[in-house]
Amino acid sequence: MDLELGYNLEKEPTLHEGEAKFKSLGWKKLTTCLIVEAIALGSLSVPSAFAKLGMVAGVIMCMGLGLIAIYTSYVIGQVKLRHPKVLHYSDAVGLIWGRFGKELTGVMFVLFLVLLVGSHTLTGTIAFINIANKPGFCALAWGIISAIILFIVALPPTFAEFAWLGYIDFVSIIIAIFIIIIATGIEGSNAPGGLAAIPWSAWPPPDTTFYEAFLSTTNIIFAYSFAVCQFSFMAEMHTPSDYFKSIWALGLIEIFIYTITGALIYRFVGVDVASPALLSAGSTVSRVAFGIALPVIFVSGSINSTVVARYIIDRTFTDPRFKYIRGWRGWGLWVSLIACLTVIAWIVAxxxxxxxxxxxxxxxxxxxxxxxxxxxxxxxxLVKKGKWYVGWKNRCLSALNAFCLVLGLVVLVCGTYASVMDIITQFQKGSVRGSFTCASSAYT
Incomplete structure (x- = not known):
C-alpha cells in the first residue's frame, strides 16, 4: 500500500507539470499565435482582389468581412468558456451535431491544415526560385528545402513556445509590405504620366465575370480565416476569458493591414497588379521582399502542422508522456508525427x-x-439565452447570426462554383504545371 501510494505521489507532480506547460498561453501570446496563423503572404493577394472588385467594393469587403470575423471568433470564445473540455474545433461541432459532426469536422480540420502546409511548401519554392534567380536549379530541390524548414520550425510542441517566432513573423510581413508599397509607389510616380496615368477603378471592371469577382472575394474571406485554430490555441490559455482582447487586437490589425495594402498597391500598380503583389515591384525589389518574407512563409506554415499534431495526439493518447511530450518516447512520437505531416503535405502539393x-x-x-x-x-x-425573439438583444443577435449563417452558405455554394471554374479555366489556358516538375518556370 505504501509503495502504491509512493508511486502515485511520484507520478502526480509529473502530470501537473505537463499540464502547466500546456497552460501557459496569455492573451498577448494568443494574439501572436493568431497573427502567425492568419497573416501570411496571402495578404499580398488582396491587391489583385481589389483589381477585380474595384476600390470601393474592395475596401468595403476588407472592413466588413473583418468585423464579421471578429464577431464569429468572439462567439467561438464564448463556446470555449462555457465548455472548457472543448480542445479543438471538431469537439465544438460534436456538441451540436453529435459524433458524426465531430468526426466529419475533424477530417475537414486535418485536411485543410495539411493542405495549407503544402501551400507553404510551394510558396517557399516560389520564394527561393525568385531569390536565387537560377532557372537551371531543380525546383523540386527548393521544395524539399522548404519542407525541411517547415518541419524544423514546427517542432516546438506548445503554442507558448511557438509564440516568440510570431514576433519575427509579424515584423517580416510588415517590412515586406512596407517595401512593396514604397517600391510600387515610386515606380508608379516615375511612370509616364505619373500616378494619374495608372489605370484603376472605383468599381468592378466591365469585363469581370461573376466567378472572377467571387473568387477575389474568397481571397479576402480566407485572409480572415483565423477562427479555424482558435479552439486549439485557447485550450492552452491560462486565463481563457482574456481571449476577447486577442480577437479585437488581431481583427483590427488585419483590417488595417489588408485595407491599406490592397488599396495602396492597387492604386500604385493598377489593374495589372500581380498576385502576390511582391511580383509587381520589379525583379530586384521582389527578390529582396521575398527574402524578407521568408520567415512569414515558414512560421505561418509550420504552425498548421503543430495544430494538427496536437489534435491527433489529444484524440489518440492519454499517457502523459505522449500527451505532454515528455521523455524520449514523447519527443520521438512528436518528431515523427510532424515529419509525417510535412512529408504528406509536400507530396500532395x-x-x-x-x-x-x-x-x-x-x-x-x-x-x-x-x-x-x-x-x-x-x-x-450553445450561447443564446432564452427565446430568440425575447428582448431586443436576442432579436438583434439572432438577426446577426442568421446573416452569418446565410453568408456561410453563400460562400460554400458560390465559392465552390468559382473555384471549380478557376480550375477549368487553368486547364483551358494550359497554365497547369506538371507533377513533381523540376522546371522553375512552372512555379512563377
Whole structure:
C-alpha cells in the first residue's frame, strides 16, 4: 500500500507539470499565435482582389468581412468558456451535431491544415526560385528545402513556445509590405504620366465575370480565416476569458493591414497588379521582399502542422508522456508525427498540378463553415439565452447570426462554383504545371 501510494505521489507532480506547460498561453501570446496563423503572404493577394472588385467594393469587403470575423471568433470564445473540455474545433461541432459532426469536422480540420502546409511548401519554392534567380536549379530541390524548414520550425510542441517566432513573423510581413508599397509607389510616380496615368477603378471592371469577382472575394474571406485554430490555441490559455482582447487586437490589425495594402498597391500598380503583389515591384525589389518574407512563409506554415499534431495526439493518447511530450518516447512520437505531416503535405502539393486551385476549392468548402455558419449555429444552440425573439438583444443577435449563417452558405455554394471554374479555366489556358516538375518556370 505504501509503495502504491509512493508511486502515485511520484507520478502526480509529473502530470501537473505537463499540464502547466500546456497552460501557459496569455492573451498577448494568443494574439501572436493568431497573427502567425492568419497573416501570411496571402495578404499580398488582396491587391489583385481589389483589381477585380474595384476600390470601393474592395475596401468595403476588407472592413466588413473583418468585423464579421471578429464577431464569429468572439462567439467561438464564448463556446470555449462555457465548455472548457472543448480542445479543438471538431469537439465544438460534436456538441451540436453529435459524433458524426465531430468526426466529419475533424477530417475537414486535418485536411485543410495539411493542405495549407503544402501551400507553404510551394510558396517557399516560389520564394527561393525568385531569390536565387537560377532557372537551371531543380525546383523540386527548393521544395524539399522548404519542407525541411517547415518541419524544423514546427517542432516546438506548445503554442507558448511557438509564440516568440510570431514576433519575427509579424515584423517580416510588415517590412515586406512596407517595401512593396514604397517600391510600387515610386515606380508608379516615375511612370509616364505619373500616378494619374495608372489605370484603376472605383468599381468592378466591365469585363469581370461573376466567378472572377467571387473568387477575389474568397481571397479576402480566407485572409480572415483565423477562427479555424482558435479552439486549439485557447485550450492552452491560462486565463481563457482574456481571449476577447486577442480577437479585437488581431481583427483590427488585419483590417488595417489588408485595407491599406490592397488599396495602396492597387492604386500604385493598377489593374495589372500581380498576385502576390511582391511580383509587381520589379525583379530586384521582389527578390529582396521575398527574402524578407521568408520567415512569414515558414512560421505561418509550420504552425498548421503543430495544430494538427496536437489534435491527433489529444484524440489518440492519454499517457502523459505522449500527451505532454515528455521523455524520449514523447519527443520521438512528436518528431515523427510532424515529419509525417510535412512529408504528406509536400507530396500532395507536388503531385497535384492544380494544387493552389484545389486549395481554393477546399477553402470554399471548409472556411465557409469554420468562419461563418458553424459559429452562427454555435450561438443559436450553445450561447443564446432564452427565446430568440425575447428582448431586443436576442432579436438583434439572432438577426446577426442568421446573416452569418446565410453568408456561410453563400460562400460554400458560390465559392465552390468559382473555384471549380478557376480550375477549368487553368486547364483551358494550359497554365497547369506538371507533377513533381523540376522546371522553375512552372512555379512563377
Amino acid at each position: 507536388e503531385a497535384i498540378p492544380f494544387f493552389n486551385a484545389l486549395l481554393g476549392l477546399i477553402s470554399s468548402l471548409f472556411i465557409s463553415g469554420f468562419t461563418f455558419y458553424f459559429p452562427a449555429l454555435f450561438w443559436f444552440k
